[in-house]
Amino acid sequence: MSIKTDDRLSGLARWALFWTLFIGIGALAGVGMMWIAPAQLGMTPLLDQMQKLPLAGIFFTGFAWPGVFLLVIIGVPNLIGAMLIRSHHHIAPAWATACGVILIGWICFQLFIAFGPNPVSEIYLLFGIAQLVFAILWLRRCRTNPRS
Secondary structure (H helix, E strand, O other), X not given: OOOOOOOOOOHHHHHHHHHHHHHHHHHHHHHHHHXXXXXXXXXXXXXXXXXXXXXXXXXXXXXXXXXXXXXXXXXXXXXXXXXXXXXXXXXXXXXXXXXXXXXXXXXHHHHHHHOOOOHHHHHHHHHHHHHHHHHHHHHHHHHHOOOO
């Protein structure tokens, strides 16, 4: 006789899954825009704003490196988080929390150092806060009820 386990995710886990997929897929789309058609999408002025950053002559002469940074720092971790959540891995709540913290840090860097206030970064800051809030709530619930 085998015992069947419930494969459904809790409500907070589903929200964490939504945010990791939304942010991860959004990052992939951003990388695609940077690598395929930045000029046609009006992204070229961003390079001028990036010239004040350290090592601008190496990393910010085009969109190849910014795309790599977005992919490695935001895209891949969020997509790994989505896989961890789907597989009910025990580190998934902590991973989702870390993804929220990283996104908020990334956006704060954009807002306060790289580009200044802009609507896209401000909206993604709200997304990062939402991602972090749901992940922390889920993490707290898992600590009090490990089956969540």
